Amino acid sequence: MGKRSVVPFGPQHPVLPEPVHLDLVIEDEKIVEAVPSIGFVHRGLESLIAKKDYNEMVYVAERTCGICSFMHGMAYVESIESIMNVEVPDRAKFLRTIWAEMSRIHSHLLWLGLLADAFGYESLFYQCWRIRENVLDLIELSTGGRVIFSVNKVGGVIKDMDSDMLAHFLRELDKIEEEIREIQKTFLLDYSVETRLKGVGYLSKQQAHDLGCVGPFGRASGLPSDTRTRGYEAYPQIDFEPIVSEIGDSYARCECRILELYQSIDIIRQAIAKIPDGELSVQVKGNPDGEVFTRVEQPRGEAIYYVKGEGKANLNRLRIRTPTFANLPGLCETLKGADYADVPILILTIDPCISCTER
Amino acid sequence: MAKVKESPWVLHYDGSSCNGCDIEVLASLTPVYDAERFGVVNTGDPLQADILLITGGINTQNLSVVKQLYDQMPRPKVVVAVGTCACTGGIFKECYNILGGADKAVPVDIYVPGCAARPQSIIDGIVQAVELFQKRSDEHDAAVAAAKSGTQAK
Ligand code: SF4
Numbered sequence: 001m002g003k004r005s006v007v008p009f010g011p012q013h014p015v016l017p018e019p020v021h022l023d024l025v026i027e028d029e030k031i032v033e034a035v036p037s038i039g040f041v042h043r044g045l046e047s048l049i050a051k052k053d054y055n056e057m058v059y060v061a062e063r064t065c066g067i068c069s070f071m072h073g074m075a076y077v078e079s080i081e082s083i084m085n086v087e088v089p090d091r092a093k094f095l096r097t098i099w100a101e102m103s104r105i106h107s108h109l110l111w112l113g114l115l116a117d118a119f120g121y122e123s124l125f126y127q128c129w130r131i132r133e134n135v136l137d138l139i140e141l142s143t144g145g146r147v148i149f150s151v152n153k154v155g156g157v158i159k160d161m162d163s164d165m166l167a168h169f170l171r172e173l174d175k176i177e178e179e180i181r182e183i184q185k186t187f188l189l190d191y192s193v194e195t196r197l198k199g200v201g202y203l204s205k206q207q208a209h210d211l212g213c214v215g216p217f218g219r220a221s222g223l224p225s226d227t228r229t230r231g232y233e234a235y236p237q238i239d240f241e242p243i244v245s246e247i248g249d250s251y252a253r254c255e256c257r258i259l260e261l262y263q264s265i266d267i268i269r270q271a272i273a274k275i276p277d278g279e280l281s282v283q284v285k286g287n288p289d290g291e292v293f294t295r296v297e298q299p300r301g302e303a304i305y306y307v308k309g310e311g312k313a314n315l316n317r318l319r320i321r322t323p324t325f326a327n328l329p330g331l332c333e334t335l336k337g338a339d340y341a342d343v344p345i346l347i348l349t350i351d352p353c354i355s356c357t358e359r
Numbered sequence: 360m361a362k363v364k365e366s367p368w369v370l371h372y373d374g375s376s377c378n379g380c381d382i383e384v385l386a387s388l389t390p391v392y393d394a395e396r397f398g399v400v401n402t403g404d405p406l407q408a409d410i411l412l413i414t415g416g417i418n419t420q421n422l423s424v425v426k427q428l429y430d431q432m433p434r435p436k437v438v439v440a441v442g443t444c445a446c447t448g449g450i451f452k453e454c455y456n457i458l459g460g461a462d463k464a465v466p467v468d469i470y471v472p473g474c475a476a477r478p479q480s481i482i483d484g485i486v487q488a489v490e491l492f493q494k495r496s497d498e499h500d501a502a503v504a505a506a507k508s509g510t511q512a513k
Pocket of ligand 1: 379381415443473474
């Protein structure tokens, strides 16, 4: 047995866009154990319910995370709507679905870029982010915001898209799909990329299940968990299958996310084809009284919102469980036995979002 | 006088931001906005950084981290607070764990507002920081030269 040493990793580290700290116990070049410590981004936003009423909290929920901002807002308003038995108009549901999938596309492209950067392909990183800008342009065009676009409210949405805009979406999506096909070749067929990803960070289906992994991280190990199949918003009217791979290494995680890009584009196309006319929102009166669990599928996996109201304007309790939190045990498992040099890639493969984990 | 203006190196640290401002900082370094045309290079190493970009507010745990990063940077240095959170604490100001904006930890020179701050305004902030940085390093150089000639005269 070699000598063991502990290498601190983070909180400020070149590959980490966000602060997280890991104590890596290494023996020679192999990781024996990884102990995460978090809390650098903790704000305590769940406690803001005492100071802001349930309508204002929509904006706070959206700022749980800047990447899946829309979906956090959506999960929150859905929770309130189900407590108050509000029937959201169909058009709003479809619009929410479209924006949610747009967020997924921009998040996955962002992740692909960071991954490319981690294995040293800088121009590929730039390509991914360039394509992502086209997605953000569409989001900005339809909502007015780039990353935090606050279009949700309790009872519906506040912005509409007219038929010209939807047609424009379809045209642009075709171009984006074309460009994704171009970069896909490098990610999935390039020899050097394969050597960095194939067989690295294997997680079996059983392990993924036992450790409660969610999202693309779990699906790449064969767990068919996709909360969208639960059928919230307009998803029941849309035809899609969760993308699952049985391989379970970093390459599979990359492949899953690339395939999900096409899936999201397809979902948006279906939603645009089926979107009904009608109102954008309904009037909501009174205060929420009751409690509810809501699950939504974010780019990183399943997020859970627990909301409890007691008939007052201020909620009684808000609790958010985010996908990265669920994936951290899985990450520590894949780090065991890995080479020290692979640590950045392994950390990236769960697509960590620290700010929402720590809230 | 050294012309540092041509190539300022930027260190980005995420305080307790929601990530929105972080990805906008990254976006302003990527091709579409391309802050690199001002010579800006993003570095992960505080020892080589000239400009510190802070996103997000200061909380009890990252207070010492931000201070440490600032202290490790060579003088002269400029600090830019990006986003409403880094300016004042923003929407999270009332949270129990938030002490306030970035100026609770280090002296901030330039405040870039916005939630999330747009890449255009981030670049504007960086450009202003570069001007200030040039000014400070000129002063610094002059002070060093004056000190040198003082010792020589003795
Ligand atoms: S200013 Fe807004 S977008 Fe930026 S970190 Fe704060 S909440 Fe997030």
